[in-house]
Amino acid sequence: MDQPAFSVKLLGSWADSHTHRVQLALKLKGLEFEYQEEDFINPSPALLLHNPVYKKVPALLHGGRSIVESVVILQYIDETWTDNPIMPADPFERAVTRFWCHFTDDKLAPAVGLVFSSSGEGQKAAVDQVHENLKLLERELKDGAFKGRRFFGGDKIGLLDIVLGCGSYWLAVFEEVMEVKLIDPESFPVFHAWLRDFEEQQEVKETIPAIDRLLEYARGIRQMMLSLSNSSSSSINNAAASSG
Amino acid sequence: MAAAGGIEVKLIGAWPSPFVLRARIALNLKGVEYEFLQEKFEEKSELLLRSNPVYKKIPVLLHHGKPICESMIIVEYVDEAWPAAGRAILPADPYERALHRFWASYVDDKLNPSGAALSKAQTEEAKVEAAGQVIAGLKLLEEAFGRLSKGEGFFGGDDIGYVDIALGCFLGWLKVTEKTSGVKFIDEEKMPLLARWAERFCAHEAVKAVMPEPERLAEFARKRAASAKTPPAN
Numbered sequence: 080m081d082q083p084a085f086s087v088k089l090l091g092s093w094a095d096s097h098t099h100r101v102q103l104a105l106k107l108k109g110l111e112f113e114y115q116e117e118d119f120i121n122p123s124p125a126l127l128l129h130n131p132v133y134k135k136v137p138a139l140l141h142g143g144r145s146i147v148e149s150v151v152i153l154q155y156i157d158e159t160w161t162d163n164p165i166m167p168a169d170p171f172e173r174a175v176t177r178f179w180c181h182f183t184d185d186k187l188a189p190a191v192g193l194v195f196s197s198s199g200e201g202q203k204a205a206v207d208q209v210h211e212n213l214k215l216l217e218r219e220l221k222d223g224a225f226k227g228r229r230f231f232g233g234d235k236i237g238l239l240d241i242v243l244g245c246g247s248y249w250l251a252v253f254e255e256v257m258e259v260k261l262i263d264p265e266s267f268p269v270f271h272a273w274l275r276d277f278e279e280q281q282e283v284k285e286t287i288p289a290i291d292r293l294l295e296y297a298r299g300i301r302q303m304m305l306s307l308s309n310s311s312s313s314s315i316n317n318a319a320a321s322s323g
Numbered sequence: 324m325a326a327a328g329g330i331e332v333k334l335i336g337a338w339p340s341p342f343v344l345r346a347r348i349a350l351n352l353k354g355v356e357y358e359f360l361q362e363k364f365e366e367k368s369e370l371l372l373r374s375n376p377v378y379k380k381i382p383v384l385l386h387h388g389k390p391i392c393e394s395m396i397i398v399e400y401v402d403e404a405w406p407a408a409g410r411a412i413l414p415a416d417p418y419e420r421a422l423h424r425f426w427a428s429y430v431d432d433k434l435n436p437s438g439a440a441l442s443k444a445q446t447e448e449a450k451v452e453a454a455g456q457v458i459a460g461l462k463l464l465e466e467a468f469g470r471l472s473k474g475e476g477f478f479g480g481d482d483i484g485y486v487d488i489a490l491g492c493f494l495g496w497l498k499v500t501e502k503t504s505g506v507k508f509i510d511e512e513k514m515p516l517l518a519r520w521a522e523r524f525c526a527h528e529a530v531k532a533v534m535p536e537p538e539r540l541a542e543f544a545r546k547r548a549a550s551a552k553t554p555p556a557n
Contacts, residue, residue, distance in 0.1 A: 132429065132463065144418055151424045158417035170403035174391045181393055182377060215377055 085142035087112040090126050092119050094296050096246035097149035098137040099286050103241050104153050106282040108160045150180055153238055165238045175224050180242045187212040195253050206259050213267050220269040244277040248287055256297045332357035333385040335371050338535055339543050341492035342394040343382040348488050349401040351529035353408040395427055398488055413485050426467050427489035434460040454506050465514045476523050483527055491524040498537040
């Protein structure tokens with residue numbers, strides 16, 4: 080496989096699903112790259128330089144240029160290194176792939192995020208939203224655009240698998256941390272089967288962090304969020320406890 | 324070749340929608356003949372609901388009966404389905420394509436929402452804040468124009484391209500908002516490149532026949548506001 084004429088460097092964060100998307104694509108293309116870990120909260124000067132508009136990971140640096148926004152990066156990778164394409168060739172197939180990528184980032188991901196950051200009635204509504212969104216994907220896998228396929232991309236992982244798959248691991252993590260049912264195999268059998276198959280792929284196993292690390296990370300953030308929202312009452316409790 | 328008894332390309336849309344305009348401009352650039360199916364404003368057609376069950380929104384392109392949804396996805400589809408027609412909407416170079424896709428996403432992810440915030444703003448303070456956001460966004464696009472156009476007249480270079488379509492579709496509504504708010508968004512002194520580009524864009528063959536006049540848009544907005552006392556069926 081051809082290696083890049085110029086070196087490839089990825090600025091990313093280890094727990095960021097958009098970073099994983101890019102890492103996975105580079106691995107699937109057999110491309111060597113340098114990786115620089117970025118702190119989500121404190122972007123480095125390099126990140127500020129290469130992504131001045133959004134100041135976020137991931138940022139791909141190649142031949143003195145920077146490319147940002149994960150789906151833009153994935154298409155850049157596919158169009159620059161054309162072996163093992165991750166986008167289909169047919170224009171209609173391409174439009175369908177782009178549509179569901181848009182759906183993932185526009186509808187599914189925010190709903191999943193909301194499950195994590197909310198509680199009570201708000202969380203219940205967010206869980207319902209996730210189910211509604213998964214139903215739509217389940218339908219497409221079972222009877223629609225992706226009927227009969229092993230992966231969204233066909234026999235091999237494609238761009239939509241990468242976009243959906245790198246992020247779907249949060250479903251299992253949030254199920255455990257939040258004690259909610261998100262991706263029940265009885266309600267979403269085809270989606271569930273696709274996700275298990277995706278996560279078994281060698282390149283995917285090398286990209287997605289171990290579930291223990293993700294669980295610990297998620298628990299930590301949830302704890303922090305809860306303590307921030309309880310901070311006014313907790314100081315009273317602490318005072319009461321220390322005086323007891 | 325058009326199928327007997329039907330046109331192979333149809334566009335479900337509505338004339339005031341800037342998103343629908345994007346699809347029309349792309350089709351015009353490629354010289355593709357299509358049937359325009361105007362949606363009623365009060366209720367969504369069966370065809371729309373069937374063709375875009377996920378979002379139930381216009382525009383939807385139907386090509387041989389197969390639906391393509393989301394305006395910029397439609398634009399890219401038109402570019403790829405008729406590669407030999409007209410001129411390429413996206414450039415050939417992967418990095419240039421990435422830049423165009425980035426800035427088109429910026430328009431939809433940042434600029435358009437700040438415009439929406441402006442139209443919803445109730446207090447003077449909120450309006451000023453929202454207007455500031457829109458102008459800040461346009462300033463970034465002024466800089467981007469310098470880089471993308473390479474000294475030519477459009478983001479796409481010597482002719483309309485992907486980012487031109489993404490941004491230019493809003494120019495009609497922008498003029499309406501400038502009149503009602505009294506704020507000049509694309510100021511000739513502060514954003515000379517965008518100001519000249521805006522005129523060029525609106526005068527382009529592929530645009531001028533389909534871009535509604537600001538007066539007509541303003542009238543539509545007034546009627547909408549008046550009937551908003553009874554919310555439309557969505």
